[in-house]
Amino acid sequence: MDICFGLGYNTLATIYYIKKNNLDIKLNIYSPEFNLELLQALKNFEYPKNLLQYKYIIDEISQIFIQESNPTFAKYKDENIKIEVFNGDARKYIKNLSNIDIVYQDAFSSDVNKSLWTKEYFADIYKLLSTNAIITTYSIATPIRLAMSENGLFIYEIKNNLKDRSTIAFKTKQENYKFIDMELKKIRNPSAKPLMDKISN
Ligand SMILES: C[S@@+](CC[C@H](N)C(=O)[O-])C[C@H]1O[C@@H](n2cnc3c(N)ncnc32)[C@H](O)[C@@H]1O
Numbered sequence: 001m002d003i004c005f006g007l008g009y010n011t012l013a014t015i016y017y018i019k020k021n022n023l024d025i026k027l028n029i030y031s032p033e034f035n036l037e038l039l040q041a042l043k044n045f046e047y048p049k050n051l052l053q054y055k056y057i058i059d060e061i062s063q064i065f066i067q068e069s070n071p072t073f074a075k076y077k078d079e080n081i082k083i084e085v086f087n088g089d090a091r092k093y094i095k096n097l098s099n100i101d102i103v104y105q106d107a108f109s110s111d112v113n114k115s116l117w118t119k120e121y122f123a124d125i126y127k128l129l130s131t132n133a134i135i136t137t138y139s140i141a142t143p144i145r146l147a148m149s150e151n152g153l154f155i156y157e158i159k160n161n162l163k164d165r166s167t168i169a170f171k172t173k174q175e176n177y178k179f180i181d182m183e184l185k186k187i188r189n190p191s192a193k194p195l196m197d198k199i200s201n
Pocket of ligand 1: 002003004005006007008009010011032033034035038088089090091106107108113115116
């Protein structure tokens, strides 16, 4: 699940990775995006060289949003790939999904897209995860990590060449990643709180 579709970079990068490594897997991508104008304009954006070979997929999806009068979904399908883009609010969309293996938590920052980073939001995300699912996000903020951990997710930190630190979260404990103990963080910093839909007094 790609939260949210935007220019579809995550979707294309996933396809690129699978093809480049000859992975024999079927891919189903589910992605909400509430900006219809953006979905209709995707043809006009420039894409990184590596992804250009798959840009036709984005163009097909965009074309559906252009042609149909009140489109809610655009679907792309080939032998190994299915993509569903939902034009609407992600908070509504995620209530209808289940058995998701990977969540790309790639909304704009919580200052801009607050509703996609709260404890209530992650409660719904938790429900749709498969047992071994992974959530991956660039955010390392404590209120965001608490919004996940207070729903029962285990928080880990990774480093890669693109970003110094980022967060991955699982429903189950992991051995091979650096564990971030959010309970300990709360003891050390009693004022640390998860981001919530509404601020309580
Ligand atoms: C950082 S961009 C996503 C980038 C995208 N993952 C990519 O690979 O190109 C964030 C997107 O979230 C969309 N968005 C923000 N809040 C949303 C919501 N509540 N429901 C659906 N889409 C939302 C914005 O319109 C924007 O396109």
